[in-house]
Amino acid sequence: MTRYFFNIVVRGRKAIPDPDGDELAGDKEARKHARMVARDMLERRHWYKRGLEHWAFEITNGNGRLLGVVPFSGQIRIRRNSN
Numbered sequence: 001m002t003r004y005f006f007n008i009v010v011r012g013r014k015a016i017p018d019p020d021g022d023e024l025a026g027d028k029e030a031r032k033h034a035r036m037v038a039r040d041m042l043e044r045r046h047w048y049k050r051g052l053e054h055w056a057f058e059i060t061n062g063n064g065r066l067l068g069v070v071p072f073s074g075q076i077r078i079r080r081n082s083n
Helices: 027-043
Strands: 002-010 013-016 022-024 055-061 066-071
Touching: 002 027, 022 027, 027 055, 027 066
Parallel strands: none
Antiparallel strands: 002 013, 002 022, 002 055, 055 066
């Protein structure tokens, strides 16, 4: 297991560092985790500040190597009525 950190960046600036991180099986799982948490935060946006569409997770490993960026805006799901 590898420890990954999910720092929040807002409009390209690091805003909220992740001091603890999460242990996950690999890079693919880290990206999946970031997408899942971003979707959850968007669905619960009334608990968070407005403007989440400008937020992103910057994923780094324990050595500080940047593995990727997951924009919250890319995680918005449009729900369609089945009528």
